[in-house]
Amino acid sequence: xxxxxxxxxxxxxxxxxxxxxxxxxxxxxxxxxxxxxxxxxxxxxxxxxxxxxxxxxxxxxxxxxxxxxxxxxxxxxxxxxxxxxxxxxxxxxxxxxxxxxxxxxxxxxxxxxxxxxxxxxxxxxxxxxxxxxxxxxxxxxxxxxxxxxxxxxxxxxxxxxxxxxxxxxxxxxxxxxxxxxxxxxxxxxxxxxxxxxxxxxxxxxxxxxxxxxxxxxxxxxxxxxxxxxxxxxxxxxxxxxxxxxxxxxxxxxxxxxxxxxxxxxxxxxxxxxxxxxxxxxxxxxxxxxxxxxxxxxxxxxxxxxxxxxxxxxxxxxxxxxxxxxxxxxxxxxxxxxxxxxxxxxxxxxxxxxxxxxxxxxxxxxxxxxxxxxxxxxxxxxxxxxxxxxxxxxxxxxxxxxxxxxxxxxxxxxxxxxxxxxxxxxxxxxxxxxxxxxxxxxxxx
Amino acid sequence: xxxxxxxxxxxxxxxxxxxxxxxxxxxxxxxxxxxxxxxxxxxxxxxxxxxxxxxxxxxxxxxxxxxxxxxxxxxxxxxxxxxxxxxxxxxxxxxxxxxxxxxxxxxxxxxxxxxxxxxxxxxxxxxxxxxxxxxxxxxxxxxxxxxxxxxxxxxxxxxxxxxxxxxxxxxxxxxxxxxxxxxxxxxxxxxxxxxxxxxxxxxxxxxxxxxxxxxxxxxxxxxxxxxxxxxxxxxxxxxxxxxxxxxxxxxxxxxxxxxxxxxxxxxxxxx
Numbered sequence: 259x260x261x262x263x264x265x266x267x268x269x270x271x272x273x274x275x276x277x278x279x280x281x282x283x284x285x286x287x288x289x290x291x292x293x294x295x296x297x298x299x300x301x302x303x304x305x306x307x308x309x310x311x312x313x314x315x316x317x318x319x320x321x322x323x324x325x326x327x328x329x330x331x332x333x334x335x336x337x338x339x340x341x342x343x344x345x346x347x348x349x350x351x352x353x354x355x356x357x358x359x360x361x362x363x364x365x366x367x368x369x370x371x372x373x374x375x376x377x378x379x380x381x382x383x384x385x386x387x388x389x390x391x392x393x394x395x396x397x398x399x400x401x402x403x404x405x406x407x408x409x410x411x412x413x414x415x416x417x418x419x420x421x422x423x424x425x426x427x428x429x430x431x432x433x434x435x436x437x438x439x440x441x442x443x444x445x446x447x448x449x450x451x452x453x454x455x456x457x458x459x460x461x462x463x464x465x466x467x468x469x470x471x472x473x474x475x476x477x478x479x480x481x482x483x484x485x486x487x488x489x490x491x492x493x494x495x496x497x498x499x500x501x502x503x504x505x506x507x508x509x510x511x512x513x514x515x516x517x518x519x520x521x522x523x524x525x526x527x528x529x530x531x532x533x534x535x536x537x538x539x540x541x542x543x544x545x546x547x548x549x550x551x552x553x554x555x556x557x558x559x560x561x562x563x564x565x566x567x568x569x570x571x572x573x574x575x576x577x578x579x580x581x582x583x584x585x586x587x588x589x590x591x592x593x594x595x596x597x598x599x600x601x602x603x604x605x606x607x608x609x610x611x612x613x614x615x616x617x618x619x620x621x622x623x624x625x626x627x628x629x630x631x632x633x634x635x636x637x638x639x640x641x642x643x644x645x646x647x648x649x650x651x652x653x654x655x656x657x658x659x660x661x662x663x664x665x666x667x668x669x670x671x672x673x674x675x676x677x678x679x680x681x682x683x684x685x686x687x688x689x690x691x692x693x694x695x696x697x698x699x700x701x702x
Numbered sequence: 703x704x705x706x707x708x709x710x711x712x713x714x715x716x717x718x719x720x721x722x723x724x725x726x727x728x729x730x731x732x733x734x735x736x737x738x739x740x741x742x743x744x745x746x747x748x749x750x751x752x753x754x755x756x757x758x759x760x761x762x763x764x765x766x767x768x769x770x771x772x773x774x775x776x777x778x779x780x781x782x783x784x785x786x787x788x789x790x791x792x793x794x795x796x797x798x799x800x801x802x803x804x805x806x807x808x809x810x811x812x813x814x815x816x817x818x819x820x821x822x823x824x825x826x827x828x829x830x831x832x833x834x835x836x837x838x839x840x841x842x843x844x845x846x847x848x849x850x851x852x853x854x855x856x857x858x859x860x861x862x863x864x865x866x867x868x869x870x871x872x873x874x875x876x877x878x879x880x881x882x883x884x885x886x887x888x889x890x891x892x893x894x895x896x897x898x899x900x901x902x903x904x905x906x907x908x909x910x911x912x913x914x915x916x917x918x919x920x921x922x923x924x925x926x927x928x929x930x931x932x933x934x935x936x937x938x939x940x941x942x943x944x945x946x947x948x949x950x951x952x953x954x955x956x957x958x959x960x961x962x963x964x965x966x967x968x969x970x971x972x973x
Contacts, residue, residue, distance in 0.1 A: 412727065418864065433854065436868035530939040553942050561857045
């Protein structure tokens with residue numbers, strides 16, 4: 259049993275094709291239902307974001323499952339298989355684990371280190387849990403991927419620093435004002451860019467957004483589009499400047515609309531309450547010299563772009579560190595997977611011993627009083643457990659699957675286990691509670 | 703005795719700086735733990751000296767320094783716990799370690815001078831030490847404010863940008879420390895003034911208690927600077943960076959008064 263994945267992502271396919279194999283539109287539950295009804299995989303999770311559609315499962319033979327999965331994707335989405343095939347990738351075992359861990363860490367994202375993907379991976383696993391298509395192996399794999407995502411976020415700076423203009427503006431505003439709640443934002447100009455940045459600020463909890471535009475109707479329309487914003491006439495620009503904490507200027511004016519002298523005049527009655535001006539207009543709306551005024555922080559589009567570039571470079575320098583974490587966790591997972599392959603034989607061996615023990619116990623303790631019988635039961639159980647402890651640990655520590663199967667064969671013959679060997683350990687565990695102490699998971 | 707807190711503070715300093723550079727959470731927790739143990743050891747040392755001498759050890763420059771460092775550490779720990787902000791530790795601890803070297807290397811017996819008795823004297827010294835600890839915090843916060851301010855103004859968002867809290871938070875912390883410090887400075891100075899005037903014991907040092915004495919003059923100068931910062935600066939628009947500079951300047955004066963003036967210049971306060 260090993261994990262596998264088949265998928266398509268922004269690295270292998272265009273957005274047109276990705277849109278056509280997107281699972282979100284019809285819902286993950288329907289996809290998971292289709293997978294289990296086809297018997298495609300014993301355990302399955304579907305991860306579907308705007309940048310990737312991936313199918314994770316557990317199988318014996320990855321080559322067979324790859325063909326089945328490709329067929330499924332083609333039929334489920336109504337995309338010609340020959341069109342789809344060149345864009346599909348499929349990975350198994352350690353490679354599949356590495357891929358999922360890299361995805362969860364944001365290493366495979368379009369924007370390196372972006373944080374949403376970890377939540378999306380968690381949602382995908384939750385949906386599969388709800389659809390009851392998860393099992394012990396896939397659960398272990400996904401929980402390990404959450405741990406990788408968390409470790410990469412806390413131990414590296416892969417996700418640090420804003421990597422988009424509007425996010426960079428919000429992050430700067432927070433560094434100047436702390437909490438943005440109760441702050442007021444003035445948007446100059448009714449264009450798209452100003453609107454987007456204002457919306458971003460609004461989502462961060464700013465109290466008041468005011469739009470000033472040369473045409474009052476445009477200002478009112480933008481205010482309505484943002485929601486909960488108000489519009490003010492152009493003549494009131496300077497007055498609004500006096501009360502705002504953050505100004506986003508994005509007009510199409512050919513010459514600066516705010517001069518240093520105008521801003522200086524506004525700053526005096528403000529008693530130097532900080533003013534953060536984001537000038538994203540091209541050509542610029544605010545005289546560059548205004549940035550020299552005490553407590554005025556003036557950033558234009560190039561300044562913001564430069565901080566974004568710096569952050570991207572810093573993230574790139576953290577990739578190596580993050581990859582090291584991924585490798586560590588893949589090794590841990592594979593060690594667990596290998597230890598797990600020995601479990602069926604361990605369980606069978608243990609059942610065999612216990613069977614013999616109980617048979618002899620029933621035969622030999624017939625005439626004994628109950629408390630004596632109980633005592634003999636305890637002693638013999640302890641004895642069997644002690645005798646089996648070392649072989650169990652030895653079996654679990656074997657790293658190579660081939661060696662495990664050689665051992666399994668030998669043990670099966672020596673103890674005549676064949677008829678009892680269970681296929682899946684967890685099922686056996688359910689039928690015989692006493693076996694449990696021997697199927698503890700490998701230490702992480 | 704003061705060596706043990708010094709060793710723990712030094713270890714905490716290393717951990718705080720390491721945490722500031724790498725931002726590993728475990729390192730940060732270790733730093734705080736070390737500092738808490740340092741403060742506990744220091745509390746023990748001061749407690750022992752208090753039992754020994756019958757009063758808080760403040761009657762010579764070295765032991766007053768030790769008490770000051772102790773108060774500074776407690777004030778910082780309080781700030782860290784209430785704001786959940788560890789970045790400042792990397793700036794406070796060098797000061798605490800640097801000053802703690804004095805009592806650790808120059809152990810002086812507590813003098814039981816007859817004139818250094820009475821509740822007014824106790825209020826005088828402990829209020830001033832507490833005020834100075836507050837000003838030390840404010841000075842360091844002011845320094846970090848200026849560092850962050852410069853990065854944002856220069857549009858080079860780097861080391862401090864990623865590590866320090868926002869300008870607004872630093873400004874508020876600075877202001878709070880200044881106001882608390884100012885209250886204790888005022889109480890301390892008033893108590894000293896009344897105590898010197900009423901002291902029944904004759905002592906030549908009392909004759910030197912005047913504005914011409916450097917220690918007293920600088921203390922009054924401090925009071926003027928901090929009064930301005932606490933009450934007038936914001937009214938005329940001197941918030942933010944200017945206020946931060948004032949805090950740094952004020953603490954530089956306090957430190958000047960505390961170390962060189964106490965040791966070499968003053969005639970009235972050479973205890």
